[in-house]
Amino acid sequence: GAVVSQHPSWVICKSGTSVKIECRSLDFQATTMFWYRQFPKKSLMLMATSNEGSKATYEQGVEKDKFLINHASLTLSTLTVTSAHPEDSSFYICSARDPRSGANVLTFGAGSRLTVL
Amino acid sequence: AQSVAQPEDQVNVAEGNPLTVKCTYSVSGNPYLFWYVQYPNRGLQFLLKYITGDNLVKGSYGFEAEFNKSQTSFHLKKPSALVSDSALYFCAVRGDSSYKLIFGSGTRLLVRP
Numbered sequence: 001g002a003v004v005s006q007h008p009s010w011v012i013c014k015s016g017t018s019v020k021i022e023c024r025s026l027d028f029q030a031t032t033m034f035w036y037r038q039f040p041k042k043s044l045m046l047m048a049t050s051n052e053g054s055k056a057t058y059e060q061g062v063e064k065d066k067f068l069i070n071h072a073s074l075t076l077s078t079l080t081v082t083s084a085h086p087e088d089s090s091f092y093i094c095s096a097r098d099p100r101s102g103a104n105v106l107t108f109g110a111g112s113r114l115t116v117l
Numbered sequence: 118a119q120s121v122a123q124p125e126d127q128v129n130v131a132e133g134n135p136l137t138v139k140c141t142y143s144v145s146g147n148p149y150l151f152w153y154v155q156y157p158n159r160g161l162q163f164l165l166k167y168i169t170g171d172n173l174v175k176g177s178y179g180f181e182a183e184f185n186k187s188q189t190s191f192h193l194k195k196p197s198a199l200v201s202d203s204a205l206y207f208c209a210v211r212g213d214s215s216y217k218l219i220f221g222s223g224t225r226l227l228v229r230p
Contacts, residue, residue: 108160
């Protein structure tokens with residue numbers, strides 16, 4: 001079945017630095033990927049839709065300059081948290097749809113836990 | 118706008134008993150409904166979906182869900198709970214644009230031995 005890989009699975013950084021999280025579709029091509037943020041004991045908040053070869057579409061209230069998304073190839077989307085601060089600490093999860101499935105099902109990565117000190 | 122509500126933060130059941138995790142939805146047009154499960158520090162795993170057809174949908178790990186249009190509900194059920202079913206369960210509806218999912222707040226299921 002479809003597999004989505006995220007890297008790193010966890011990262012700790014100092015306040016003010018930038019962190020890049022990668023999301024890869026391993027056995028299929030994904031023109032669209034989705035980035036979610038999950039707060040402790042909370043639901044998943046859709047941050048943005050990553051579109052291959054074009055600009056990402058951000059959800060209302062998500063700072064596009066803070067959360068940079070690049071979808072340079074059909075198998076890779078990256079989320080860069082710029083000038084990270086402690087409030088950016090969260091669990092970030094990406095997802096993608098395998099177009100071969102034709103079943104409207106998204107496959108999720110295992111998530112990346114970001115801790116900003 | 119599409120939305121999903123999970124009214125229970127937590128559901129507790131004894132192993133071997135039936136379980137129900139509730140979900141109601143609000144959509145314009147035909148609903149595309151999903152259930153996902155999340156284990157600690159992991160991503161989400163797909164359980165089942167309703168797109169069209171039979172109102173009773175069977176999914177992974179013995180779970181099933183019943184689509185009820187009049188009550189706008191899509192409750193997740195399992196006849197006999199296992200301790201290993203303990204996890205966080207999310208109901209989701211497909212958003213207005215292609216394929217993005219809008220999630221409910223999640224329900225934590227605890228199955229005690």
